[in-house]
Amino acid sequence: NAGVTQTPKFQVLKTGQSMTLQCAQDMNHEYMSWYRQDPGMGLRLIHYSVGAGITDQGEVPNGYNVSRSTTEDFPLRLLSAAPSQTSVYFCASSRSLQGINYGYTFGSGTRLTVV
Amino acid sequence: AQKITQTQPGMFVQEKEAVTLDCTYDTSDQSYGLFWYKQPSSGEMIFLIYQGSYDEQNATEGRYSLNFQKARKSANLVISASQLGDSAMYFCAMRDNQGAQKLVFGQGTRLTINP
Numbered sequence: 001n002a003g004v005t006q007t008p009k010f011q012v013l014k015t016g017q018s019m020t021l022q023c024a025q026d027m028n029h030e031y032m033s034w035y036r037q038d039p040g041m042g043l044r045l046i047h048y049s050v051g052a053g054i055t056d057q058g059e060v061p062n063g064y065n066v067s068r069s070t071t072e073d074f075p076l077r078l079l080s081a082a083p084s085q086t087s088v089y090f091c092a093s094s095r096s097l098q099g100i101n102y103g104y105t106f107g108s109g110t111r112l113t114v115v
Numbered sequence: 116a117q118k119i120t121q122t123q124p125g126m127f128v129q130e131k132e133a134v135t136l137d138c139t140y141d142t143s144d145q146s147y148g149l150f151w152y153k154q155p156s157s158g159e160m161i162f163l164i165y166q167g168s169y170d171e172q173n174a175t176e177g178r179y180s181l182n183f184q185k186a187r188k189s190a191n192l193v194i195s196a197s198q199l200g201d202s203a204m205y206f207c208a209m210r211d212n213q214g215a216q217k218l219v220f221g222q223g224t225r226l227t228i229n230p
């Protein structure tokens with residue numbers, strides 16, 4: 001019962017470097033999303049996907065790229081890391097719903113520091 | 116656009132007392148869902164309770180209940196008989212139950228239970 005798996009758990013990047021945060025789920029959930037959590041600001045939606053091949057922007061998409069080639073995986077790419085992207089990143093997944101609470105399953109988070 | 120407001124940055128409560136965490140929301144959607152999550156110091160996001168906009172009764176899950184007042188657009192979390200392990204950040208979140216089904220979070224309330 002792996003649920004949502006995020007890797008890595010910790011990462012330090014230099015400004016300008018690129019990297020990919022991995023997110024995988026084994027629950028056959030259609031909906032996947034990425035959030036960043038900064039102190040005092042709650043979780044903010046970066047990008048989300050309602051199914052394989054379909055992605056869309058959330059509240060704070062700039063500087064990030066996503067793709068969804070399979071139902072299981074939803075990687076988040078930082079194109080050119082900036083100190084402002086220092087944050088904790090969460091991936092979450094959910095079944096597609098019709099007004100029913102299937103809830104969201106969150107990964108354990110990735111703590112990213114950009115120096 | 117959806118918005119969640121949590122006006123209590125921090126709360127301090129004596130053990131065994133009941134506590135109410137405030138949450139107000141704004142949306143033009145007719146069908147939506149309201150969630151509460153707990154985030155302990157370890158960082159994971161733990162689902163507590165869900166209320167659908169068409170649910171006529173307030174949701175309850177063990178010691179947690181959601182005081183849903185639709186006309187006032189409020190969805191307060193009530194924790195009865197608080198325990199030391201309840202000390203954590205608590206987030207209120209809202210999802211539109213149609214369309215993109217994005218989950219939007221409030222800023223959170225840090226609850227501290229004193230012995």
